[in-house]
Amino acid sequence: MAKPHRNLTRAYAQDLRLFGSPLAKAGLAAMILVLLMLPMVVQDDFWLSVLIYVGITAVGAIGLNLLTGYCGQISLGHAFFIGAGAYCTAIVGGDLGLPLPLWLLAAAAVGAVLGGLIGPFALRLRGNYLAIVTLGLIFVGEHLWRNLKSVTGGNSGTSVNAAATIGPFDFGKVELAGEVYSRNQGYFWLVWALVALIALLAKNLVRTRPGRALQAVRDRDQAAEVIGVRAGRYKIGAFMVSSAIASVAGALFGSYQQFVSPDEWNLLLSIQYIAIVIVGGLGTIFGSILGAIFVGALPALIDRYSDAIPGVQTSVGGEGFISVFALNQAIFGVLIVLFLVLEPRGLAGIWLRVKTYFKAWPFSY
């Protein structure tokens, strides 16, 4: 008897499996290998720091995609939760001096609690309203960060002295087999390991019962209730998980940057995350990472190469008609509009099309 083709799905369990065909597994292994080797090949601090920020952004974007892409709740308040995570780390990791796993967990817990407080709003308000309430969250949050001076240091910001240590192992200064690696190399491994872990958790979440429930709520919350999904519970749950992940991203951001100020958690940051999930592809975990690589690296690259881009001001009052900040803002706007109008499924959609083309080759059409 002939063996069925490897692309043929014969059982439900096969459709839901976490790791796809042998080819996909090989690709995944190759990706892990690349991530492990990359910091040894690329030793330049600038490029490593860009990749670290991309990784942190990818973590946050996975969180937002769970909420917006899978559960269909629009949140402009993502920056608020990221800020909360960073300040939590400043206290738990910095002032109390606890090790890495504890301050990450503490940040996640704080994020989950805050998300649980905001979540109930999503029950009463749908779509349009929720976007505006979460917009209010950004402003209320900014007011809090500026005025809770004992926690956040007010306008002047606060330093985050959270050490990335697990027992004797310090990601800030990795020593392996006699080799000493720099702080940037250590953080690269830490951040991307967490990206992999959180992507795995998120993927596992969305392929199982809660994930299907979230998508049912997204498509039509009342119809979902009729077939027995507790829509309210899942909406609040999605908010909690999403903001917990956002807080973890904030914790990493704070501890890597070692200093945070209230100016960072503004509307533009939220919009950047929204641009990422739209460009990457709504409702795909892989897309969030793709989007983070594509959009998250932009601000740093523009900042670095601003003198090479015509018309960009390199300093305040310098030549050129557009500042680096304004250019970033414009690019986010253009990306959001272009992708929504031309490719609503984002980069992940493009990737899927290319993949299907080659899967069915030479009979693709």
Added chain:
Amino acid sequence: MNAFLQNCFAGLALGSTYALVALGFVVIYKSTGVINFAQGGLLALGAYLGYTFSNNLAVAFGVAILLACLTAAVVGAGFERIVLRRMVGQPPFAVIMITIGLLFIIEPIVTAIWGFENLQVTNPWNIRTVELGGLVFGVRDLWTIGITAAVVVAFFLFFRYSGFGLAMRATAFDPEAALAQGISAKKVYAVSWAIAAALAALAGVTLAAGPGGLSPSIGFIALAAFPAMILGGMDSPAGAVLGGVVIGLAEALTRGYQDQLFSWAGDNVSIIVPYLLMIVILLIRPYGLLGTRDVRRI
């Protein structure tokens, strides 16, 4: 007592600006079901256009206001035609995001053309004041309140008595039935965007003529007008005006009594008062003070 009345007057002037912007939100929301986040961008654009007409081209201020409104209206209708029309039938999420994208495109364009400096619009109001019964009224504030009142009246007359106003109400009520009666939905959508943009430009120019002058952050006031719209009810023009005035009064009074009553809440707490009020209202009456409760079907 005088201080209280003075604060109330400041609140009324601020509330008039909110009301103009919120009216623009309501016009677009009612006819197309879209919340237009780009309103702040259109407001800034209108204000800067007003500056160009008034300062660089040296036309009379009244004419400059009209020209700014007209230009903004063309830009607004252009957005609708070029971008938003492609999104008809898409989920609200996508459309909201598009307008946010537009907002983030307009802002840098405005700063690229006019720069970041604080500009002063040549205008006849300036910082002149009128004193009456111990109270000091800013001429600009009086004009803003007057213009808003006039616009609101014109607005209601337009929707109540003109043919096109009726067409717009019909489209808002039931687009398909309106189409079947021979009303062009495309025209209605384009006109609502034009009206909203003109209202935003009007709010922008009157605001820029005030003591604060004109800076790129002027568009932020549109974000604070969201609470005004929500407070009144998203589909109610009367609600938008009411909401604008309430939010304006609340903000001005908080600012006026910051030192006596609200020092515990931190500096500049008045900035977030609109949002806090909105959250409270949404929990009590999610559809706003004058809005209609929405019926959901499966």
